[in-house]
Amino acid sequence: MNWVQHAKRLADGVARPESRRPSPVAAVPRHKFVPRWWESTGDGIWVLRDGHSDPEAWLEAAYTNQTLVTRVDACHAERTLPEDAGIAISGTPTSSSTLPGLVVQMSRHAMIADDSTMLVTTGTGYGTALACARLGDDQVTSIDVDTVLVNMAKDRLALHGYRPQMAVCDITRQLPGTFDRIVATVSVRPVPASWLAALEPGSRLVTTIAGTGLILTADRTKAGGATGRIEWDRAGS
Incomplete structure (x- = not known):
């Protein structure tokens, strides 16, 4: 999976242009730290997304400057199974990958x-x-x-x-x-x-x-x- 160009694009968007130091954002594979996440439907419902099930959506989500919710109440996204992708729950976000x-x-x-x-x-x-x-x-x-x-x-x-x-x-x-x-x-x-x-x-x-x-x-x-x-x-x- 070619994530490097996506990470560089993200780094170009969030780093200050005058910085003389390369941004760590370009060097760290964010998607590897968020293999699954909860996506809001906008009505208090959270749908589980699994990166390996949809690599293109995974890269798009991980390398967009946004917060990815990884736990809703006590439900850790990563402690679910790949086949659970698409399940929906209601609750309050309690942990995330900060934008x-x-x-x-x-x-x-x-x-x-x-x-x-x-x-x-x-x-x-x-x-x-x-x-x-x-x-x-x-x-x-x-x-x-x-x-x-x-x-x-x-x-x-x-x-x-x-x-x-x-x-x-x-x-x-x-x-x-x-x-x-x-x-x-x-x-x-x-x-x-x-x-x-x-x-x-x-x-x-x-x-x-x-x-x-x-x-x-x-x-x-x-x-x-x-x-x-x-x-x-x-x-x-």
Whole structure:
């Protein structure tokens, strides 16, 4: 399956044209991290799509700048069978592969340096792969509260040569270490105090505010607090 040209097209659409560094979006096979997903019919019903059953639709979905829902309530798309493609359920989205453009936006606002240590949220593992492609495995830690998601993402990442630190962790509680950057595609309100405790002075967090399309950045101060701002960019969907 020739995914490279699709990934390059996506990267060209979401990366800043003045960037001197090749976008990791062009190098990471997003479709491999989302083999199945739930597609909304627009009336609260979600239909299961299986990539291997329709490769053209798989590439189109994976390399379009959109969020792909991978869990509705407790129903993991990847824990279904290929023959389940087309089944429909009702419920609330609870996990997804965040649209690549938002991941790129948030990483840009994080002002990542080559030597940064970075905490990211896991989801399908796609955003973690982008972070590893940018920094290297040993500088990336990926967490999620769902053990199933973490294990599936860990296996996918390893298949593509990425072996970051992975942990099952509630992001609103104590985090597994200290970091130069925290980039959380999981929306929160308010920002957990544990995030500041996990940041070194001068380090930065980036997240989105739950219930809004707002991107928040905040820098840890030497006094132990933080100075924050709402960025002009807005989170997509």
